[in-house]
Amino acid sequence: MKNAKVSLLIIFSLLLSINLFSQEITNIKEINMGKINAMVTIKGKIINVIPPKEDYPNYQFYVFDGSETIKVVINTELAKIISQSQELSPGKEVIFTGRVKARENLLETHIERSSDVVLQKYSISAPQPPQVSNTPVTDTSSGIISDLSLITNNLKDKEVTVFGKTASFKPAWNERAPNTITLTDGVKELPVVFWSDVDSKLSPEYKQIGVTLVIKGVVDEFRDAVQLKLINPQNIKLAGSTTASQAVQTEQKVVTQLAPAKPAQVIQPTSKVSIGSINQSSVTSKVIVEGAVTAFRESWSETAPNKVTISDGTGSIIIVYWRDIGALLPKVPAVGDKLQVTGEVQLYRNELQIKLANQNDIKFLSGGTGGTQPPQAQKIQQTPIQITPTQPLPQVTADKITPISQITASLDGKKVTVEGQISNFRAPRNERTPSAVDVKDNTGTISVVYWKEVSDKMTPEQSPVPGKNVRVKGTVNIYRNNVQLRLLNPADFQIIRK
DSSP states (O other): OHHHHHHHHHHHHHHHHHHHHHSOBOOGGGOOGGGTTOEEEEEEEEEEEEOOBTTBOEEEEEEEOSSOEEEEEEEHHHHHHHHTTOOOOTTOEEEEEEEEEEETTEEEEEOOOGGGEEEOTTOOOOOOOOOOOOSOOOOTTTOEEOOGGGOOGGGTTOEEEEEEEEEEEEOOSSTTSOEEEEEEOSSOEEEEEEOHHHHTTSOGGGGOTTOEEEEEEEEEEETTEEEEEOOOGGGEEETTSHHHHHHHHHOOOOGGGTSOOOOOOOSOTTEEOOGGGOOGGGTTOEEEEEEEEEEEEOOOSTTSOEEEEEEOSSOEEEEEEOHHHHTTSSSOOOTTOEEEEEEEEEEETTEEEEEOSSGGGEEEESTTTTSOOOOGGGOOOOOOOOOOTTSOOOOOOTTSBOOGGGOOGGGTTOEEEEEEEEEEEEOOSSTTSOEEEEEEOSSOEEEEEEOHHHHTTOOGGGOOOTTOEEEEEEEEEEETTEEEEEOOOGGGEEEEOO
């Protein structure tokens, strides 16, 4: 019996080997949109592994074959089965056979069977990093920083040189997004970002996990997190190389002297001030201002905030907030609205702005109380909408069912209730995009959008399954010239059983 089991195992291994060798290896750079849903076999080295997350419950392996990188996706259960016999980690060389798919316009391969993952017996491990002293280097002879905790927003826009080991590499997820190398000194991590123009000139060795790099870049901030921008591909070197040693010898900046003294705060925390009194010494202070809206610019991408310009007669300032906060506001700020804003003063690209922390930091004031009218020259004249007597504005109330066809841009900011059948549901692409439910009645269709703060509080009975009848109360909103409803309260999404 034992010999029979051994024989079967040998036969299975031979069949598996025959199947693998019959599969033609495809160069990753040859995988394009024309291969979507096709099965391909790739052979390459794992350069990064991203475990499952709440918004994406799959393992993601970034694989490099010497020509290009692609993401290989394996669901959690299948990954557990594979891990019982094979260790998939950075540096391992693997043959993957999977189905080509596109997610957010990026190509990736999805593994469907455990037998489609074969770890190469003689895997090429990631190159060993050169030996580098653990003593932080911040002296005047080199200007090299190994203590990454010294990189703070006080150095913003300054050019510094750092070194550390590569903890991870994350390729750009679209054309506008950067590639990211995360450096570590064993205690602190620092993201180093660079775009396609730099990436196209870098050799694969710079993206290997575990190598030690010397990088010169410009200190920057993104969403309050410090990062380093690599602008010139000549400014990244492998530590221990001749060029890296030359970089150490020629770098003459004293990094610890680059940090300017923190400005004295002349505004008390959370004090109400005039906009004209806010200056660079106010940066990081929390203030309260009131003023009239003179301009509004809606977020144009997932990584860009909404921007509201307000004026109180003494000056103007930009208020910034992200989409998740905007979704919770009672209405979209419009020109002429009078607001009270609480937030932190920031300096972005040499321009002062106030950043909101949550939806409670912005209040819509009535009748101009507490705020001063902006100068007449700054007012934007709006041409009134001409409505003929035969086309009166629809009379709607929040508790009355409104036909979807009557919900137009003229109701922007108003609360309405609609009733109909769910015709479609679109899940969010990531944490900063909303869920969208298309609801139709016998007069038309409208999209109902809501963010994670709402979906987390919805019950299983409120699942937006197409075909269900639903009653929704929401706020009319205009997004990219399309009318939609914003759901702010999960209790306002009711499944109707007829």
